[in-house]
Amino acid sequence: MTEEQAKLKKQTRRILQRFGKNRGNLIPILQQVQGNLGYLPREAMLEVARFLDIPAIDVYGVVTFYNQFRLQPPGRHSIRVCLGTACHMKGGYITLDAWKRRLDIDRGQTTPDREFDLDTVACVGCCVMAPVTVVDDKPQGKVEPTKVDGILLSFKLEKK
Amino acid sequence: MKLAEPQGIASAFREIKSHAQSQWRGLRSGKPVIMVGTATCGRAAGALEVLQTIKGELKKHRLDCPVFEVGCMGHCYAEPIVTITKPGFPPICYGQVNPVIAQRLVREFILGDDPCLEFVLGALEKNELVPSFFDFPRAEFEKKIILKNCGHINPEHIEHYIANGGYGALVKALQLEPEEIIAQVKSSGLRGRGGAGFSTGGKWEVCRNAKGKPKYLICNGDEGDPGAFMDRAILESDPHSVLEGMLIAGYAIGARYGYIYVRAEYPLAVQRTRLALRQARKLKLLGKNILGGDFSFDIKLFQGSGAFVCGEETALITSLEGKAGTPYHRPPYPATSGLYGKPTVVNNVKTLAYLHHVIQDGAKRFASIGTAKSKGTAVFALAGKVVNTGLTEVPMGTTLRQVIFDVGSGIKEGKHFKAVQIGGPSGGCLPESALDLPIDFDSLAGAGAMMGSGGMIVLDEDDCMVEIARYFLEFTQRESCGKCTFCRLGTKQMLQVLDEFTKGKGKIEDLALLSELAEDIKAGSLCGLGRTAPNPVLSTLRFFHDEYEAHIKEGRCPALMCRDLIAYYIIPEKCERTCDACVGSCTVEAISSHPTKRYKIIDQTKCVKCGTCLTACPPQYSAVVKLSPPSLVPKSK
Numbered sequence: 001m002t003e004e005q006a007k008l009k010k011q012t013r014r015i016l017q018r019f020g021k022n023r024g025n026l027i028p029i030l031q032q033v034q035g036n037l038g039y040l041p042r043e044a045m046l047e048v049a050r051f052l053d054i055p056a057i058d059v060y061g062v063v064t065f066y067n068q069f070r071l072q073p074p075g076r077h078s079i080r081v082c083l084g085t086a087c088h089m090k091g092g093y094i095t096l097d098a099w100k101r102r103l104d105i106d107r108g109q110t111t112p113d114r115e116f117d118l119d120t121v122a123c124v125g126c127c128v129m130a131p132v133t134v135v136d137d138k139p140q141g142k143v144e145p146t147k148v149d150g151i152l153l154s155f156k157l158e159k160k
Numbered sequence: 161m162k163l164a165e166p167q168g169i170a171s172a173f174r175e176i177k178s179h180a181q182s183q184w185r186g187l188r189s190g191k192p193v194i195m196v197g198t199a200t201c202g203r204a205a206g207a208l209e210v211l212q213t214i215k216g217e218l219k220k221h222r223l224d225c226p227v228f229e230v231g232c233m234g235h236c237y238a239e240p241i242v243t244i245t246k247p248g249f250p251p252i253c254y255g256q257v258n259p260v261i262a263q264r265l266v267r268e269f270i271l272g273d274d275p276c277l278e279f280v281l282g283a284l285e286k287n288e289l290v291p292s293f294f295d296f297p298r299a300e301f302e303k304k305i306i307l308k309n310c311g312h313i314n315p316e317h318i319e320h321y322i323a324n325g326g327y328g329a330l331v332k333a334l335q336l337e338p339e340e341i342i343a344q345v346k347s348s349g350l351r352g353r354g355g356a357g358f359s360t361g362g363k364w365e366v367c368r369n370a371k372g373k374p375k376y377l378i379c380n381g382d383e384g385d386p387g388a389f390m391d392r393a394i395l396e397s398d399p400h401s402v403l404e405g406m407l408i409a410g411y412a413i414g415a416r417y418g419y420i421y422v423r424a425e426y427p428l429a430v431q432r433t434r435l436a437l438r439q440a441r442k443l444k445l446l447g448k449n450i451l452g453g454d455f456s457f458d459i460k461l462f463q464g465s466g467a468f469v470c471g472e473e474t475a476l477i478t479s480l481e482g483k484a485g486t487p488y489h490r491p492p493y494p495a496t497s498g499l500y501g502k503p504t505v506v507n508n509v510k511t512l513a514y515l516h517h518v519i520q521d522g523a524k525r526f527a528s529i530g531t532a533k534s535k536g537t538a539v540f541a542l543a544g545k546v547v548n549t550g551l552t553e554v555p556m557g558t559t560l561r562q563v564i565f566d567v568g569s570g571i572k573e574g575k576h577f578k579a580v581q582i583g584g585p586s587g588g589c590l591p592e593s594a595l596d597l598p599i600d601f602d603s604l605a606g607a608g609a610m611m612g613s614g615g616m617i618v619l620d621e622d623d624c625m626v627e628i629a630r631y632f633l634e635f636t637q638r639e640s641c642g643k644c645t646f647c648r649l650g651t652k653q654m655l656q657v658l659d660e661f662t663k664g665k666g667k668i669e670d671l672a673l674l675s676e677l678a679e680d681i682k683a684g685s686l687c688g689l690g691r692t693a694p695n696p697v698l699s700t701l702r703f704f705h706d707e708y709e710a711h712i713k714e715g716r717c718p719a720l721m722c723r724d725l726i727a728y729y730i731i732p733e734k735c736e737r738t739c740d741a742c743v744g745s746c747t748v749e750a751i752s753s754h755p756t757k758r759y760k761i762i763d764q765t766k767c768v769k770c771g772t773c774l775t776a777c778p779p780q781y782s783a784v785v786k787l788s789p790p791s792l793v794p795k796s797k
Binding site: 022023024025026027028030031058061062065066067068069083084085086087088089091094097098101121122123124125126127128129130132137138139140141144145146148149 | 200201203204205236237239383384385386387388389392393424425426427462463464465466467468479480481482483484485541543544545549550581584615617619623628631632635639641745747748768769770771772775
């Protein structure tokens with residue numbers, strides 16, 4: 001076991017201490033683990049399975065069923081393009097294309113420098129601000145291709 | 161479960177209430193009160209910056225007046241909204257406030273006495289000075305019951321809710337027998353607001369009489385319909401109304417535990433609900449021996465993890481049990497065998513929010529609103545190409561036309577109404593001919609749509625009906641849990657056909673195939689997701705057949721939306737040759753000048769059809785146009 005794996009295991013165990021051992025806690029546990037680690041590495045899922053005394057495949061099945069869980073480490077900034085009805089009709093898919101083009105990754109991926117991860121979200125309920133992109137948990141309204149460039153530029157300036 | 165001392169409960173609550181009232185009155189102690197709407201829609205528009213500015217300005221001028229956050233008033237088109245109540249003036253709402261306007265409001269209105277009429281949205285009371293919301297055409301049609309508190313109280317202060325009558329219905333309910341409450345709710349005619357419209361009292365009765373213990377109550381806040389946001393608004397703006405409803409429901413069915421299942425995509429709703437639970441517990445309105453009586457009830461908040469199908473009650477229950485949220489066969493209905501096999505009632509957020517009013521004001525009053533079979537009001541989320549996007553609450557039986565044109569003020573930019581999409585992925589698109597339909601649970605089903613959760617997306621001439629059908633099918637296809645073959649594979653086949661239509665590669669015989677697949681999926685799916693998934697396709701096929709034909713036969717998208725069927729073109733004669741707006745705007749550098757004549761040319765091989773040049777071209781030239789089919793673009797020399 002590498003040092004990294006041991007560390008992930010230890011972190012997971014610490015979170016598990018706060019929960020009872022019933023199956024109903026599986027989803028809240030996974031949410032907590034992802035909240036702390038940023039994603040759900042194999043070691044963490046195995047640890048959760050052992051804790052709840054259920055087959056590892058059950059944990060994996062739940063993780064891959066729900067859209068919120070991720071198996072890859074996230075980027076420093078998260079980009080979530082809303083594809084709700086209103087956003088779609090106002091060109092959310094065009095905005096998604098712009099993000100893909102600028103970050104050079106597909107939805108569900110993280111940039112090689114781990115600076116950004118890109119994904120879509122079904123609807124964040126801010127339909128009146130369409131098209132919406134949620135940047136680092138903050139919904140931004142009227143994000144069109146030019147605003148995509150603007151947001152990326154502000155991150156670049158921030159880094160300097 | 162008769163209570164030992166009903167007077168004890170009432171007097172315990174009186175104490176809580178008088179404390180809350182004195183706090184609420186304290187806000188009106190002669191100082192101006194400032195309220196900033198900070199629901200998610202407000203935040204997306206910059207409400208938190210406005211709040212910071214106001215606080216900073218007040219500090220700078222050493223003004224000590226209460227500033228607090230409120231929820232969403234429903235006027236989302238005007239966010240961020242700031243409401244100022246200054247003695248001597250009516251309470252005034254300001255719309256589209258930015259930090260600069262916020263600064264002026266503090267300096268000129270709070271410090272000075274100029275109400276800055278140029279930024280006014282409307283006053284909350286009728287008065288001589290500023291136009292009020294009652295003068296708006298929408299006031300005639302709206303009737304706010306469950307949205308009444310939204311935007312007027314601080315959702316993070318339980319005292320605000322209590323001072324405005326909150327938890328009074330719970331106290332009233334606790335002094336009745338559970339059977340009496342069920343009878344009242346039944347006679348009020350309240351039907352579930354999740355979409356199916358099942359009698360709420362009827363569901364409760366089945367659960368109360370069912371064998372098995374403990375019983376559970378679940379609040380379904382997994383509002384997954386893209387384009388619906390009323391549950392989010394209620395949980396963010398008035399979470400205690402939902403908790404009170406849950407307490408009443410829990411008491412009526414004889415439950416000891418309740419769950420609120422909230423979508424993961426609504427972090428603010430989760431945060432405010434969690435806080436509300438803590439506050440209610442502290443005042444003994446929740447937990448063991450509520451208000452010192454015999455009734456005990458506790459609520460746990462459960463955060464969803466992003467699966468649309470979990471809005472279906474049996475899938476939601478499976479998800480609560482810690483599994484992948486796949487639905488199961490009904491009957492047995494959850495009311496007899498639900499969570500962990502025990503009798504369970506699943507009620508929508510709005511249904512529960514109505515209970516305060518049904519109990520407090522009486523079943524008769526509630527039943528007097530609405531139509532013969534659909535009682536009360538309906539809440540709609542208006543979005544899309546309508547002027548006044550936001551939330552509205554109207555009596556059942558109001559027509560679509562009144563909602564879209566009177567409440568919503570019609571279509572943006574003077575364009576033509578084409579269709580309204582109601583009920584999200586389970587609903588349908590209704591054309592202009594259906595606009596005079598009174599909205600209730602049953603009328604919409606007859607027209608090929610459904611009320612669903614109440615999302616209403618208004619579409620205009622620029623929206624392609626084939627594309628919207630494809631969009632919804634792509635959504636349901638991705639969200640299908642995979643349990644039923646027809647839903648899993650059938651939707652995939654339908655999507656493939658529609659994909660080809662929007663690319664101009666469709667065949668006319670595919671139209672019949674679509675209808676056939678649609679009927680099969682409806683018949684062969686277990687839950688509402690599959691059974692209603694074909695609705696958007698069927699309704700567009702029925703009302704907008706000509707658009708399908710244009711895509712298939714001519715490779716043309718009449719609405720100029722489908723990207724494979726359009727091209728952007730700059731008309732040389734209209735192009736102001738010394739202007740460079742489009743060149744600079746193009747995100748992929750596809751526009752260049754003609755080497756000698758200098759008008760701009762789009763390189764069609766590079767163009768990604770994002771439409772930025774169309775918006776960039778100054779309106780006095782309007783040289784950029786969309787053409788469909790793309791073969792209409794003249795060959796450049």
